[in-house]
Amino acid sequence: xxxxxxxxxxxxxxxxxxxxxxxxxxxxxxxxxxxxxxxxxxxxxxxxxxxxxxxxxxxxxxxxxxxxxxxxxxxxxxxxxxxxxxxxxxxxxxxxxxxxxxxxxxxxxxxxxxxxxxxxxxxxxxxxxxxxxxxxxxxxxxxxxxxxxxxxxxxxxxxxxxxxxxxxxxxxxxxxxxxxxxxxxxxxxxxxxxxxxxxxxxxxxxxxxxxxxxxxxxxxxxxxxxxxxxxxxxxxxxxxxxxxxxxxxxxxxxxxxxxxxxxxxxxxxxxxxxxxxxxxxxxxxxxxxxxxxxxxxxxxxxxxxxxxxxxxxxxxxxxxxxxxxxxxxxxxxxxxxxxxxxxxxxxxxxxxxxxxxxxxxxxxxxxxxxxxxxxxxxxxxxxxxx
Ligand SMILES: Cc1cc2nc3c(=O)[nH]c(=O)nc-3n(C[C@H](O)[C@H](O)[C@H](O)COP(=O)(O)OP(=O)(O)OC[C@H]3O[C@@H](n4cnc5c(N)ncnc54)[C@H](O)[C@@H]3O)c2cc1C
Numbered sequence: 001x002x003x004x005x006x007x008x009x010x011x012x013x014x015x016x017x018x019x020x021x022x023x024x025x026x027x028x029x030x031x032x033x034x035x036x037x038x039x040x041x042x043x044x045x046x047x048x049x050x051x052x053x054x055x056x057x058x059x060x061x062x063x064x065x066x067x068x069x070x071x072x073x074x075x076x077x078x079x080x081x082x083x084x085x086x087x088x089x090x091x092x093x094x095x096x097x098x099x100x101x102x103x104x105x106x107x108x109x110x111x112x113x114x115x116x117x118x119x120x121x122x123x124x125x126x127x128x129x130x131x132x133x134x135x136x137x138x139x140x141x142x143x144x145x146x147x148x149x150x151x152x153x154x155x156x157x158x159x160x161x162x163x164x165x166x167x168x169x170x171x172x173x174x175x176x177x178x179x180x181x182x183x184x185x186x187x188x189x190x191x192x193x194x195x196x197x198x199x200x201x202x203x204x205x206x207x208x209x210x211x212x213x214x215x216x217x218x219x220x221x222x223x224x225x226x227x228x229x230x231x232x233x234x235x236x237x238x239x240x241x242x243x244x245x246x247x248x249x250x251x252x253x254x255x256x257x258x259x260x261x262x263x264x265x266x267x268x269x270x271x272x273x274x275x276x277x278x279x280x281x282x283x284x285x286x287x288x289x290x291x292x293x294x295x296x297x298x299x300x301x302x303x304x305x306x307x308x309x310x311x312x313x314x315x316x317x318x319x320x321x322x323x324x325x326x327x328x329x330x331x332x333x334x335x336x337x338x339x340x341x342x343x344x345x346x347x348x349x350x351x352x353x354x355x356x357x358x359x360x361x362x363x364x365x366x367x368x369x370x371x372x373x374x375x376x377x378x379x380x381x382x383x384x385x386x
Contacts, residue, residue: 008070015071018043019078024350027080031208031353036160041085044075045114050088054096058104059112065243066305069250076254079350081357083209086251087119087157090243094165094185098228098236103187107163119161120190122152122214123237130370131386132167132234133179137216139168139186141223146170146186148197148219154364156211158200164188164214166221167237170230180234185227193219207356242304242314244365245322249301252325255358256294259332262351263287263339270341277339286335293331297324316379323371326361333358 022040030037044050053068054060061067068089075082092111095103095118110116128134137150148168158164164187171182190198197219200212228236264287267278277283304317333355337344344351362368376382 008067011067011070012074014047015049015074016078018047018049019075019080022078022080024079024348028347028350028353032347034204034208036210037081037084038160040080041160042114044085045088050085050114051112053089054092054108054112058096058108060108064309065246066302066309068243068247069301069305072247073250073254073257076251077257078254079258079354081208082251083357083360084157084160085119086247087121088114088117090240090247091118091121091165093240093243094227094236095187097239098185099187103225103227107187111163116163117161118163118165119157120155120164120214122155122158122164122166122188124154125151126153126213130367131179132237133183135167135169135183137166137168138172139166139170139184139221141170144223145220146223146226148186148188148216148221150216152214152216154203154211155200155214156209158190158212158214159202160210162189162191164190165227165237167233170233182231183233183237184230185233185236186221187225187227188219188221189225193221196220207353207360209360241365242308242318245318246301246304246308246314248361248365249297249304249318249321249325252322252329252358252361253294253298253301255329255354256290256297256325256332259329259336259351259354259358260287260291260294262349263290263332263336266343267339283339286331286338290328290332290335293324294328297321297328300324316375319366319371319374322361322366323368326358326368329358330362 048061049071051060052063052071056062072082072086092108095107107116111118123132125135125137127136139146139148166186166188167183168186169182170184173179197217199215202212205211267283268276270277301321304314304321307314307317336351337355340349340351343349373385377384
Protein backbone atom coordinates (compact mmCIF):
# COMPACT_ATOMS: atom_id res chain seq x y z
CA UNK A 1 0.00 0.00 0.00
CA UNK A 2 2.68 2.46 0.96
CA UNK A 3 5.29 1.45 -1.59
CA UNK A 4 4.69 4.62 -3.52
CA UNK A 5 8.13 4.78 -5.17
CA UNK A 6 9.01 2.13 -7.66
CA UNK A 7 12.63 3.05 -8.21
CA UNK A 8 15.48 1.35 -6.39
CA UNK A 9 13.31 -1.62 -5.53
CA UNK A 10 16.36 -3.88 -5.17
CA UNK A 11 18.00 -1.45 -2.76
CA UNK A 12 14.76 -0.98 -0.85
CA UNK A 13 14.22 -4.73 -0.51
CA UNK A 14 17.79 -5.33 0.67
CA UNK A 15 17.65 -2.51 3.24
CA UNK A 16 14.23 -3.67 4.47
CA UNK A 17 15.64 -7.19 4.90
CA UNK A 18 18.54 -5.87 6.95
CA UNK A 19 16.20 -3.73 9.07
CA UNK A 20 13.99 -6.74 9.81
CA UNK A 21 16.80 -7.97 12.08
CA UNK A 22 16.36 -4.78 14.16
CA UNK A 23 12.69 -4.76 15.16
CA UNK A 24 10.77 -2.57 17.59
CA UNK A 25 12.19 -4.32 20.69
CA UNK A 26 15.72 -3.41 19.59
CA UNK A 27 14.94 0.32 19.22
CA UNK A 28 12.79 0.37 22.33
CA UNK A 29 15.57 -1.00 24.52
CA UNK A 30 18.07 1.52 23.15
CA UNK A 31 15.56 4.33 23.62
CA UNK A 32 15.01 3.34 27.25
CA UNK A 33 18.76 3.30 27.90
CA UNK A 34 19.56 6.26 25.61
CA UNK A 35 22.09 3.96 23.98
CA UNK A 36 23.69 4.06 20.53
CA UNK A 37 22.57 1.45 17.94
CA UNK A 38 26.11 0.12 17.47
CA UNK A 39 25.07 -3.24 15.97
CA UNK A 40 22.64 -1.66 13.51
CA UNK A 41 25.18 0.94 12.37
CA UNK A 42 27.79 -1.81 11.97
CA UNK A 43 25.41 -3.92 9.90
CA UNK A 44 24.59 -0.96 7.63
CA UNK A 45 28.30 -0.19 7.29
CA UNK A 46 29.21 -3.82 6.53
CA UNK A 47 26.52 -3.96 3.86
CA UNK A 48 28.00 -0.81 2.29
CA UNK A 49 24.83 1.28 2.57
CA UNK A 50 26.48 4.20 4.35
CA UNK A 51 29.08 4.42 1.57
CA UNK A 52 26.42 4.61 -1.14
CA UNK A 53 27.23 8.18 -2.16
CA UNK A 54 31.03 7.95 -2.08
CA UNK A 55 32.45 7.66 -5.64
CA UNK A 56 33.71 4.23 -6.65
CA UNK A 57 37.29 5.49 -7.07
CA UNK A 58 37.34 6.11 -3.29
CA UNK A 59 35.79 2.77 -2.38
CA UNK A 60 32.10 3.70 -2.29
CA UNK A 61 29.18 2.64 -4.46
CA UNK A 62 29.05 5.89 -6.44
CA UNK A 63 25.25 6.02 -6.36
CA UNK A 64 23.23 9.19 -6.85
CA UNK A 65 21.51 11.07 -4.03
CA UNK A 66 18.15 9.45 -4.84
CA UNK A 67 19.62 6.06 -3.89
CA UNK A 68 20.71 7.50 -0.54
CA UNK A 69 17.20 8.85 -0.09
CA UNK A 70 15.71 5.41 -0.79
CA UNK A 71 18.04 3.77 1.76
CA UNK A 72 17.20 6.25 4.53
CA UNK A 73 13.48 6.23 3.79
CA UNK A 74 13.45 2.45 3.97
CA UNK A 75 15.18 2.43 7.38
CA UNK A 76 12.52 4.76 8.77
CA UNK A 77 9.69 2.93 7.02
CA UNK A 78 10.80 -0.16 8.94
CA UNK A 79 10.33 1.65 12.26
CA UNK A 80 14.06 2.20 12.76
CA UNK A 81 15.96 5.47 12.87
CA UNK A 82 18.93 6.46 10.72
CA UNK A 83 19.68 9.56 12.80
CA UNK A 84 22.44 7.62 14.51
CA UNK A 85 24.43 7.31 11.31
CA UNK A 86 22.95 9.28 8.40
CA UNK A 87 25.76 11.85 8.63
CA UNK A 88 28.27 9.16 7.57
CA UNK A 89 26.42 9.16 4.27
CA UNK A 90 26.47 12.88 3.46
CA UNK A 91 28.89 14.80 5.70
CA UNK A 92 31.71 13.48 3.54
CA UNK A 93 30.25 15.66 0.74
CA UNK A 94 32.12 18.68 2.14
CA UNK A 95 35.39 16.79 1.81
CA UNK A 96 34.44 15.35 -1.58
CA UNK A 97 33.43 18.68 -3.11
CA UNK A 98 35.98 21.00 -1.51
CA UNK A 99 38.87 18.87 -0.20
CA UNK A 100 42.20 18.41 -1.98
CA UNK A 101 42.91 15.19 -3.85
CA UNK A 102 45.40 14.27 -1.13
CA UNK A 103 42.74 14.72 1.60
CA UNK A 104 40.24 12.67 -0.37
CA UNK A 105 42.75 9.84 -0.87
CA UNK A 106 43.63 9.97 2.80
CA UNK A 107 40.13 9.87 4.27
CA UNK A 108 37.42 8.78 1.83
CA UNK A 109 38.42 5.10 1.46
CA UNK A 110 38.37 4.71 5.27
CA UNK A 111 35.01 6.48 5.47
CA UNK A 112 33.73 4.18 2.71
CA UNK A 113 34.77 0.97 4.47
CA UNK A 114 33.67 2.25 7.88
CA UNK A 115 37.13 2.11 9.48
CA UNK A 116 36.89 5.90 9.78
CA UNK A 117 33.65 7.29 11.14
CA UNK A 118 32.78 10.78 9.92
CA UNK A 119 29.57 11.29 11.86
CA UNK A 120 30.16 14.63 13.58
CA UNK A 121 29.31 17.99 12.16
CA UNK A 122 30.09 20.99 14.37
CA UNK A 123 28.28 24.13 13.24
CA UNK A 124 25.65 25.17 15.81
CA UNK A 125 26.79 27.11 18.87
CA UNK A 126 24.88 27.92 22.06
CA UNK A 127 24.92 31.70 21.70
CA UNK A 128 24.63 32.13 17.92
CA UNK A 129 22.00 29.46 17.12
CA UNK A 130 20.63 29.75 13.61
CA UNK A 131 22.70 32.89 13.02
CA UNK A 132 25.74 30.90 11.87
CA UNK A 133 27.75 33.98 10.92
CA UNK A 134 27.76 35.02 14.58
CA UNK A 135 29.55 31.87 15.72
CA UNK A 136 32.36 32.43 18.19
CA UNK A 137 34.61 29.40 17.91
CA UNK A 138 37.97 30.55 16.58
CA UNK A 139 40.80 28.76 14.80
CA UNK A 140 44.05 30.75 14.79
CA UNK A 141 46.96 29.68 12.67
CA UNK A 142 50.08 29.28 14.79
CA UNK A 143 52.93 27.92 12.68
CA UNK A 144 51.78 24.62 11.22
CA UNK A 145 48.68 24.29 13.38
CA UNK A 146 45.37 25.98 13.90
CA UNK A 147 44.57 26.46 17.57
CA UNK A 148 40.85 26.05 18.18
CA UNK A 149 38.96 27.62 21.08
CA UNK A 150 35.22 27.76 21.67
CA UNK A 151 32.17 25.58 21.98
CA UNK A 152 29.63 23.79 19.82
CA UNK A 153 26.26 22.45 20.81
CA UNK A 154 24.06 19.71 19.39
CA UNK A 155 27.08 18.05 17.83
CA UNK A 156 25.36 14.76 17.27
CA UNK A 157 27.23 11.43 17.33
CA UNK A 158 30.50 13.09 18.49
CA UNK A 159 31.09 10.17 20.86
CA UNK A 160 30.71 7.74 17.97
CA UNK A 161 32.86 9.48 15.43
CA UNK A 162 36.55 9.57 14.57
CA UNK A 163 36.37 12.76 12.53
CA UNK A 164 34.47 16.02 12.76
CA UNK A 165 33.73 18.63 10.13
CA UNK A 166 34.15 21.85 12.10
CA UNK A 167 33.18 25.39 11.13
CA UNK A 168 35.24 28.03 12.94
CA UNK A 169 36.18 31.66 12.52
CA UNK A 170 39.70 32.10 11.11
CA UNK A 171 39.42 35.84 10.40
CA UNK A 172 37.97 38.13 13.09
CA UNK A 173 34.80 39.98 12.21
CA UNK A 174 35.57 43.50 11.10
CA UNK A 175 33.33 46.34 10.10
CA UNK A 176 32.14 46.28 6.54
CA UNK A 177 32.79 42.57 5.98
CA UNK A 178 29.99 40.04 5.71
CA UNK A 179 29.40 38.05 8.90
CA UNK A 180 29.56 34.83 6.94
CA UNK A 181 33.03 35.49 5.50
CA UNK A 182 36.13 34.60 7.47
CA UNK A 183 34.76 31.18 8.47
CA UNK A 184 36.70 28.04 7.59
CA UNK A 185 36.13 24.30 7.61
CA UNK A 186 38.59 22.08 9.44
CA UNK A 187 38.63 18.31 9.54
CA UNK A 188 39.27 17.44 13.17
CA UNK A 189 40.67 14.03 14.03
CA UNK A 190 38.78 13.44 17.25
CA UNK A 191 40.87 10.41 18.18
CA UNK A 192 43.89 12.66 18.59
CA UNK A 193 41.91 15.56 19.98
CA UNK A 194 40.22 13.85 22.93
CA UNK A 195 42.08 14.84 26.11
CA UNK A 196 44.21 17.17 24.04
CA UNK A 197 41.89 20.18 23.98
CA UNK A 198 38.57 18.52 23.11
CA UNK A 199 35.88 17.59 25.61
CA UNK A 200 32.52 16.03 24.80
CA UNK A 201 29.50 16.17 27.07
CA UNK A 202 26.38 14.19 26.13
CA UNK A 203 22.98 15.94 26.19
CA UNK A 204 19.93 13.87 27.05
CA UNK A 205 17.04 14.74 24.76
CA UNK A 206 13.38 13.76 24.38
CA UNK A 207 14.41 11.14 21.84
CA UNK A 208 17.47 8.92 21.65
CA UNK A 209 19.81 10.94 19.44
CA UNK A 210 23.37 10.70 20.83
CA UNK A 211 23.80 14.43 20.69
CA UNK A 212 26.45 16.36 22.63
CA UNK A 213 28.11 19.62 23.56
CA UNK A 214 31.72 19.94 22.50
CA UNK A 215 34.31 22.19 24.12
CA UNK A 216 37.59 23.25 22.49
CA UNK A 217 40.43 24.59 24.60
CA UNK A 218 43.62 25.29 22.68
CA UNK A 219 42.96 22.28 20.47
CA UNK A 220 45.72 21.95 17.86
CA UNK A 221 44.53 20.98 14.37
CA UNK A 222 47.16 20.50 11.66
CA UNK A 223 47.07 23.25 9.00
CA UNK A 224 46.83 20.56 6.34
CA UNK A 225 43.35 19.69 7.70
CA UNK A 226 41.89 22.92 6.35
CA UNK A 227 39.31 22.01 3.72
CA UNK A 228 39.35 24.23 0.65
CA UNK A 229 40.30 27.86 1.07
CA UNK A 230 40.50 29.73 4.32
CA UNK A 231 37.52 32.06 4.86
CA UNK A 232 35.18 30.25 2.46
CA UNK A 233 33.84 27.72 4.95
CA UNK A 234 30.31 29.08 5.16
CA UNK A 235 29.85 28.59 1.43
CA UNK A 236 31.16 25.03 1.68
CA UNK A 237 28.81 24.16 4.53
CA UNK A 238 25.85 25.73 2.72
CA UNK A 239 26.58 23.68 -0.38
CA UNK A 240 26.09 20.48 1.62
CA UNK A 241 22.86 21.56 3.22
CA UNK A 242 20.62 20.82 0.25
CA UNK A 243 21.59 17.16 0.22
CA UNK A 244 21.19 16.95 4.01
CA UNK A 245 17.70 18.47 3.82
CA UNK A 246 16.60 16.16 1.01
CA UNK A 247 17.90 13.06 2.79
CA UNK A 248 16.28 13.99 6.10
CA UNK A 249 13.03 14.72 4.25
CA UNK A 250 13.22 11.14 2.94
CA UNK A 251 13.56 9.87 6.50
CA UNK A 252 10.43 11.85 7.42
CA UNK A 253 8.58 10.25 4.50
CA UNK A 254 9.65 6.83 5.80
CA UNK A 255 8.40 7.72 9.30
CA UNK A 256 5.08 8.96 7.90
CA UNK A 257 4.60 5.73 5.94
CA UNK A 258 5.35 3.60 9.01
CA UNK A 259 2.94 5.61 11.16
CA UNK A 260 0.16 5.63 8.55
CA UNK A 261 0.43 1.88 8.08
CA UNK A 262 0.29 1.30 11.85
CA UNK A 263 -2.74 3.60 12.11
CA UNK A 264 -4.59 1.91 9.25
CA UNK A 265 -3.96 -1.59 10.58
CA UNK A 266 -5.08 -0.69 14.08
CA UNK A 267 -8.13 1.23 12.82
CA UNK A 268 -9.22 -1.90 10.96
CA UNK A 269 -8.67 -4.37 13.77
CA UNK A 270 -9.69 -2.44 16.93
CA UNK A 271 -13.37 -2.97 17.75
CA UNK A 272 -15.26 -0.52 19.95
CA UNK A 273 -19.09 -0.37 20.14
CA UNK A 274 -19.13 -3.62 18.21
CA UNK A 275 -17.40 -2.37 15.06
CA UNK A 276 -13.95 -1.39 13.93
CA UNK A 277 -12.97 2.15 14.87
CA UNK A 278 -11.77 2.64 11.27
CA UNK A 279 -15.43 2.62 10.21
CA UNK A 280 -15.79 6.06 11.82
CA UNK A 281 -14.91 9.02 9.64
CA UNK A 282 -13.51 10.75 12.72
CA UNK A 283 -10.79 8.08 12.69
CA UNK A 284 -10.48 7.61 8.91
CA UNK A 285 -10.18 11.21 7.86
CA UNK A 286 -7.11 12.26 9.87
CA UNK A 287 -5.30 9.17 8.55
CA UNK A 288 -6.42 9.81 4.97
CA UNK A 289 -5.36 13.45 5.27
CA UNK A 290 -1.96 12.44 6.64
CA UNK A 291 -1.63 10.07 3.67
CA UNK A 292 -2.46 12.83 1.17
CA UNK A 293 0.04 15.19 2.78
CA UNK A 294 2.70 12.50 2.89
CA UNK A 295 2.23 11.84 -0.83
CA UNK A 296 2.43 15.55 -1.66
CA UNK A 297 5.61 15.87 0.42
CA UNK A 298 7.04 12.76 -1.23
CA UNK A 299 6.51 14.30 -4.66
CA UNK A 300 8.38 17.41 -3.50
CA UNK A 301 11.24 15.21 -2.28
CA UNK A 302 11.34 13.58 -5.71
CA UNK A 303 11.32 17.00 -7.38
CA UNK A 304 14.17 18.17 -5.13
CA UNK A 305 16.13 15.04 -6.09
CA UNK A 306 15.45 15.66 -9.76
CA UNK A 307 16.73 19.24 -9.58
CA UNK A 308 19.74 18.21 -7.46
CA UNK A 309 20.69 15.40 -9.83
CA UNK A 310 20.29 17.68 -12.86
CA UNK A 311 23.10 19.75 -11.34
CA UNK A 312 20.86 22.76 -10.74
CA UNK A 313 20.37 24.64 -7.48
CA UNK A 314 17.64 22.82 -5.51
CA UNK A 315 17.60 25.38 -2.65
CA UNK A 316 13.86 26.06 -2.80
CA UNK A 317 12.85 22.45 -3.47
CA UNK A 318 15.15 21.01 -0.78
CA UNK A 319 13.78 23.44 1.78
CA UNK A 320 10.17 22.81 0.79
CA UNK A 321 10.73 19.04 0.77
CA UNK A 322 12.21 19.19 4.27
CA UNK A 323 9.38 21.34 5.62
CA UNK A 324 6.52 19.42 3.97
CA UNK A 325 7.97 16.02 4.86
CA UNK A 326 8.58 17.06 8.48
CA UNK A 327 4.99 18.32 8.66
CA UNK A 328 3.72 15.10 7.09
CA UNK A 329 5.53 12.88 9.59
CA UNK A 330 4.39 15.07 12.46
CA UNK A 331 0.79 14.90 11.25
CA UNK A 332 1.00 11.14 10.75
CA UNK A 333 2.39 10.76 14.28
CA UNK A 334 -0.56 12.70 15.66
CA UNK A 335 -3.12 10.71 13.69
CA UNK A 336 -1.48 7.42 14.62
CA UNK A 337 -1.39 8.29 18.33
CA UNK A 338 -5.03 9.39 18.29
CA UNK A 339 -6.09 6.23 16.46
CA UNK A 340 -4.44 4.07 19.11
CA UNK A 341 -6.19 5.80 21.99
CA UNK A 342 -4.41 4.93 25.24
CA UNK A 343 -2.19 2.36 23.54
CA UNK A 344 -0.58 5.18 21.53
CA UNK A 345 1.15 6.14 24.77
CA UNK A 346 2.35 2.65 25.65
CA UNK A 347 6.05 2.09 25.02
CA UNK A 348 5.54 -1.38 23.55
CA UNK A 349 3.64 -0.02 20.53
CA UNK A 350 6.62 2.13 19.44
CA UNK A 351 4.26 4.92 18.46
CA UNK A 352 5.11 7.26 21.32
CA UNK A 353 8.78 6.76 20.38
CA UNK A 354 8.13 7.70 16.76
CA UNK A 355 5.97 10.60 17.95
CA UNK A 356 8.96 11.99 19.85
CA UNK A 357 11.40 11.22 17.02
CA UNK A 358 9.36 12.99 14.34
CA UNK A 359 9.01 16.15 16.44
CA UNK A 360 12.72 16.92 16.02
CA UNK A 361 12.39 17.70 12.34
CA UNK A 362 10.34 20.83 12.97
CA UNK A 363 13.56 22.27 14.42
CA UNK A 364 16.61 20.45 13.02
CA UNK A 365 18.63 20.55 10.87
CA UNK A 366 16.82 23.78 10.02
CA UNK A 367 13.68 25.09 11.67
CA UNK A 368 10.44 25.62 9.80
CA UNK A 369 10.54 29.38 10.41
CA UNK A 370 13.88 29.70 8.68
CA UNK A 371 12.61 27.72 5.69
CA UNK A 372 9.62 30.05 5.43
CA UNK A 373 11.96 33.04 5.69
CA UNK A 374 14.07 31.61 2.87
CA UNK A 375 11.03 31.14 0.62
CA UNK A 376 9.67 34.59 1.51
CA UNK A 377 12.91 36.32 0.66
CA UNK A 378 14.58 34.29 -2.07
CA UNK A 379 11.61 32.89 -3.95
CA UNK A 380 8.85 35.40 -3.33
CA UNK A 381 11.02 38.50 -3.26
CA UNK A 382 9.73 39.89 0.02
CA UNK A 383 12.09 41.84 2.29
CA UNK A 384 14.55 39.94 4.44
CA UNK A 385 13.03 39.62 7.91
CA UNK A 386 16.19 39.17 9.97
C1 LIG B 1 18.76 16.58 18.45
C2 LIG B 1 19.46 17.64 17.69
C3 LIG B 1 20.53 17.29 16.87
C4 LIG B 1 21.26 18.28 16.20
N1 LIG B 1 22.37 17.93 15.50
C5 LIG B 1 23.21 18.91 15.05
C6 LIG B 1 24.52 18.58 14.53
O1 LIG B 1 24.92 17.42 14.43
N2 LIG B 1 25.33 19.61 14.17
C7 LIG B 1 24.96 20.92 14.27
O2 LIG B 1 25.76 21.80 13.92
N3 LIG B 1 23.73 21.26 14.73
C8 LIG B 1 22.86 20.29 15.14
N4 LIG B 1 21.62 20.62 15.66
C9 LIG B 1 21.25 22.03 15.78
C10 LIG B 1 20.06 22.42 14.91
O3 LIG B 1 20.48 22.56 13.57
C11 LIG B 1 19.52 23.71 15.52
O4 LIG B 1 18.92 23.37 16.78
C12 LIG B 1 18.53 24.40 14.65
O5 LIG B 1 19.14 24.85 13.46
C13 LIG B 1 17.89 25.59 15.38
O6 LIG B 1 18.88 26.39 15.97
P1 LIG B 1 18.80 26.78 17.52
O7 LIG B 1 18.49 25.54 18.29
O8 LIG B 1 20.02 27.50 17.89
O9 LIG B 1 17.55 27.72 17.61
P2 LIG B 1 17.54 29.30 17.57
O10 LIG B 1 18.32 29.82 16.41
O11 LIG B 1 17.89 29.81 18.93
O12 LIG B 1 16.01 29.56 17.30
C14 LIG B 1 14.99 29.32 18.29
C15 LIG B 1 13.64 29.43 17.65
O13 LIG B 1 13.50 30.75 17.11
C16 LIG B 1 13.19 30.71 15.74
N5 LIG B 1 13.87 31.81 15.04
C17 LIG B 1 15.18 32.19 15.13
N6 LIG B 1 15.41 33.23 14.31
C18 LIG B 1 14.23 33.51 13.70
C19 LIG B 1 13.82 34.46 12.73
N7 LIG B 1 14.66 35.34 12.22
N8 LIG B 1 12.53 34.44 12.31
C20 LIG B 1 11.66 33.55 12.82
N9 LIG B 1 11.98 32.62 13.73
C21 LIG B 1 13.25 32.61 14.16
C22 LIG B 1 13.69 29.36 15.23
O14 LIG B 1 12.94 28.94 14.13
C23 LIG B 1 13.47 28.48 16.46
O15 LIG B 1 12.16 27.97 16.44
C24 LIG B 1 20.84 19.63 16.29
C25 LIG B 1 19.74 19.98 17.07
C26 LIG B 1 19.06 19.01 17.78
C27 LIG B 1 17.93 19.42 18.67
